[in-house]
């Protein structure tokens with residue numbers, strides 16, 4: 001396999017690079033070296049993530065999505081985490097709430113963070129269906 005000039009970058013919705021993807025074979029070769037470094041990074045990230053947890057949710061963007069909802073089915077506020085099986089009939093209810101809204105846009109994307117296990121749960125609303133995706137920590 002040829003060494004790439006650049007690695008595949010995962011970007012945020014505003015085009016900011018947030019992750020780098022490497023081939024699984026490359027990961028297998030560096031995993032034992034990378035794990036100790038990454039565990040330090042993730043514990044630091046978890047500590048700093050406690051501060052943004054208090055940051056406001058994008059409620060206005062969510063309400064705008066509902067206001068212009070033109071999908072062929074009603075909005076469902078149910079959210080489920082496929083990693084730890086936490087679920088909510090309505091993510092907006094509960095104290096404490098099991099999910100936090102971290103991103104929303106009028107195009108139909110809703111992103112939640114599972115408070116219990118920090119998995120990111122995405123609901124991508126299309127005209128006739130919803131696609132569910134999730135990302136959990138390495």
Ligand SMILES: [Zn+2]
Pocket residue numbers: 081082083084085086114115116117118119
């Ligand atoms: Zn979870």
